[in-house]
Amino acid sequence: MSDCNTRIIAPSVLASDWGQVGAEVKRADEAGADWIHLDVMDGHFVENISFGPQFVSAVRPHTELTLDVHLMITHPNKYLEEFVKAGSDRITVHVESDHDVSATLASIGEAGCGRGLALNPATPFEEVLPFLDQIDLLLVMTVVPGFGGQSFMEEETMPKVAAASAYRDEHGLEYHIEVDGGIDAETVHIAGKHGSNVMVAGTALYGKDDMAGAIQQMRE
Numbered sequence: 001m002s003d004c005n006t007r008i009i010a011p012s013v014l015a016s017d018w019g020q021v022g023a024e025v026k027r028a029d030e031a032g033a034d035w036i037h038l039d040v041m042d043g044h045f046v047e048n049i050s051f052g053p054q055f056v057s058a059v060r061p062h063t064e065l066t067l068d069v070h071l072m073i074t075h076p077n078k079y080l081e082e083f084v085k086a087g088s089d090r091i092t093v094h095v096e097s098d099h100d101v102s103a104t105l106a107s108i109g110e111a112g113c114g115r116g117l118a119l120n121p122a123t124p125f126e127e128v129l130p131f132l133d134q135i136d137l138l139l140v141m142t143v144v145p146g147f148g149g150q151s152f153m154e155e156e157t158m159p160k161v162a163a164a165s166a167y168r169d170e171h172g173l174e175y176h177i178e179v180d181g182g183i184d185a186e187t188v189h190i191a192g193k194h195g196s197n198v199m200v201a202g203t204a205l206y207g208k209d210d211m212a213g214a215i216q217q218m219r220e
């Protein structure tokens with residue numbers, strides 16, 4: 001497992017040009033991205049519909065970077081096998097979804113993937129407490145999930161990042177702390193200061209002609 005203090009930049013393909021997704025993934029890879037973030041939305045757990053496992057399979061041959069798959073779906077347990085087969089390296093499920101969270105996390109781990117757990121801005125940190133010793137990554141959503149291009153919700157979410165970081169130190173645990181939504185050259189530093197190390201960004205990276213420069217700025 002990589003060091004939970006190393007900053008990881010993960011461009012979200014949601015903001016890319018899907019008509020040429022292979023080239024878009026290569027563009028992120030060549031610009032210095034660490035992981036590729038894939039947002040799966042079912043139109044039920046969230047308002048929006050994005051893509052499913054076939055899309056993850058389509059992306060897989062275009063990069064050797066870690067595919068960080070974020071499932072915003074109601075029944076994540078039902079589709080795990082398909083997302084594993086599609087070539088996911090890490091799979092993140094929501095604590096608010098309708099499933100046995102411990103069992104789903106265990107299945108992700110048994111499949112050889114990194115186990116991620118996400119919580120929405122309105123969900124208190126206490127909801128994920130029982131699972132923190134069963135994960136490799138905690139995703140603190142910094143917008144209400146569903147759409148790219150929204151504003152970073154600092155007040156609602158940064159206390160949870162700080163709490164997750166303190167809890168990890170106190171209990172000798174090793175999960176990454178990821179933030180997702182409204183991350184740009186400024187907010188990335190706010191999230192980093194509170195203890196998050198994995199930075200997902202769609203608009204602020206895919207929206208730039210100079211993605212390498214934008215990634216570099218997020219590292220500084």
Ligand code: DX5
Nearest residue numbers: 012145146148149182202203
């Ligand atoms: C939000 C998604 C995000 C989204 C981030 O529902 O989970 O990953 O792509 O997009 P930006 O960076 O544009 O806020």
Ligand code: ZN
Nearest residue numbers: 039070180200
């Ligand atoms: Zn996401």
